[in-house]
Amino acid sequence: MHMRAVSSVQDNDRFGAAACLGFGREVGHMLPVNAIQHLPAGELLFSEGDKADSVFEVLSGMVRLYKLLPDGRRQVTGFLTAGQLLGLAPEGACVFTADTVTEVSLVRYKRDAFDRLIDDVPGFARRLLAVTSHELHAAQDQMLLLGRKSASEKVASFLLMLPARLNVIDVPMTRGDIADYLGLTVETVSRTLTRLRQDGLIALPVPTRVQVLDRKGLENLASGDLGDLF
């Protein structure tokens, strides 16, 4: 069995809380598929504590994962895009909430069928393991960001982890989502973006679109190389 699809893990798992398998063509037909679902924006997929009996694969759109504190404080742990998996948890209950940022289409697999595949298909388990390990590393990067980076370093890091076409980044999530992903407030995210614009690192034609004007500068900022210039 060949390992073709594995390399794409590096490129797709930008947000650290999900997985890109690329298994669709190879094993997808072996899985009982409930149905392809189409959901509007702002739709709940499942809540923290729900019984975890499904594995989802995102086909298009963006899904948001988060955890809440009793008083409503929210930490977004990841954003999922096409190709990423959701609900791999072998434990009985979901440990986070998932809802849609944009319109989303996704496939739901039966969890027990998925589990059977792990034992039956050689190499499948190892690939899943590679995926979760990779997510774990992304999670550690996020811990470094949350625990030790300044607001501008966080925002710069965030922009660079979004996929860019010709240096133009699509930002479908709200400032509130970004804030809750970076451990900041809406106002600080907004102010920081304004600051990056004033400093010539980015342009903001509309709030949902960022143009990277100085990628090197952003990268230095994101990696904390600039000491305290910002």
Add this chain to the structure above:
Amino acid sequence: MHMRAVSSVQDNDRFGAAACLGFGREVGHMLPVNAIQHLPAGELLFSEGDKADSVFEVLSGMVRLYKLLPDGRRQVTGFLTAGQLLGLAPEGACVFTADTVTEVSLVRYKRDAFDRLIDDVPGFARRLLAVTSHELHAAQDQMLLLGRKSASEKVASFLLMLPARLNVIDVPMTRGDIADYLGLTVETVSRTLTRLRQDGLIALPVPTRVQVLDRKGLENLASGDLGDLF
């Protein structure tokens, strides 16, 4: 093949960056073991970027995992204790640095032999998957802590994730380690512990030992239930 050991995952993986397998007796003899190593405190195991060709299992003592920014800022991503695994990363290079907090004894397995086991031993891969998934969830809890909890909530959470015997917690790591794990400074950790002592939640006979006087209170604080009493 029975699944006896899996339940211990819940109890041992308190720090989110490692794994408890409990495989020693079952498959340990199938793995080529370099040697059991004994290391003093403060010894480097490997650095970020090193070639990852080994899997370690901690037998005793405590190992610290961390990532660094270029200017020296540090984020501790986890502390490992007896039974936990290290170096499961299937990627070529280590993504964090590991060194010893206390004296440590550990076993080093050859990575390729470990990989072979994944394919050869039924259920092994699935158990590893359970372990890494569990770590991933712990990592998400840590993100919530780092991004959204106050200093006292962080410290309370930290104390409660350490194993306690008769409400007495052993704290082998320094205040600096705790600070870098919680995204705080040494001074804030120290002040917060003093505050918890003054408020009657804990006692501090010596800096390395914490006695829990009001577990309920600590738990409320840790989960963010108290609103802004602290």
Add this chain to the structure above:
DNA sequence: CGTGCCTTTGAAAGAGCTCAATCCTGGTGG
């Protein structure tokens, strides 16, 4: 009995937060 490291405590400064007002922008209905 120094010496060095860890911890604790104090005072001042600052990064990011809170509160509050204004500005967009896209959808709605007259």
Add this chain to the structure above:
DNA sequence: CCACCAGGATTGAGCTCTTTCAAAGGCACG
């Protein structure tokens, strides 16, 4: 077609929590 409206985004001013800078304590080790 355009005024209106609602939700998100931006900006401003003041404040707070945490950090920074500085100085003692305390303990282990030589």
